[in-house]
Ligand SMILES: [Fe+2]
């Protein structure tokens with residue numbers, strides 16, 4: 001049953017309709033401007049400018065790796081914006097009053113626009129299976145099954161808050177002028193999405209079930225954050241001869257994996273604190289989920 005549902009969902013994400021595509025082309029004509037010739041991000045944006053295994057690569061391999069990492073970023077944003085449309089739609093249907101319905105209806109329109117802005121940079125021609133990426137799978141499952149109040153916290157407070165930070169760094173460091181403008185335009189909407197989540201969430205108003213849903217989901221989420229930038233390391237490894245454990249720990253050290261992961265976790269904690277989710281923070285802290293893994297544990301996550 002679950003397998004069938006997954007197949008149907010995957011189908012929705014990949015199936016095309018030419019008549020609708022023509023309508024969308026006109027509807028989003030102003031979102032189509034892009035310059036694909038300029039590179040997207042340089043090595044420093046991934047912390048690779050300090051990693052000797054990267055610096056030793058031949059020039060063409062460096063370019064190839066940076067292109068692949070940029071496509072991974074774009075692909076993640078593409079799927080996140082697609083999930084944003086599903087999130088806005090679910091919340092629009094579940095609204096209790098007309099103000100709420102208008103708010104979430106407008107968010108859904110924003111997310112559709114974001115999706116169209118990002119889509120043109122997404123060059124993966126083979127439809128990807130999001131189940132290959134544990135974060136994207138987590139996001140799409142959470143939107144489907146979580147109760148409404150749990151979603152306000154997990155999506156608007158935490159993930160959109162984190163997304164704001166991530167997109168603003170991506171925009172700041174972006175070398176492609178059109179993509180930079182598109183990311184800045186997305187950011188303007190995301191400030192409102194996140195800000196309204198902080199206003200609407202009230203930890204004391206959660207039922208036991210809604211609370212349990214949050215803590216249960218956040219355990220999986222924080223476990224994914226704690227492992228650090230192993231995606232970047234895995235991609236680097238495809239360009240070199242096979243890494244052993246020493247090479248991995250060394251590369252993670254030069255990537256500042258512990259420091260950057262610690263910073264991410266602190267940002268997430270600040271976002272939860274801002275929304276007054278104090279008891280949720282305490283529970284996560286007691287489980288040791290707000291600390292990065294040490295480098296040898298990260299290296300063992302391959
Ligand atoms: Fe968005």
Ligand SMILES: [Fe+2]
Pocket residue numbers: 084111160189190193
């Ligand atoms: Fe959003």
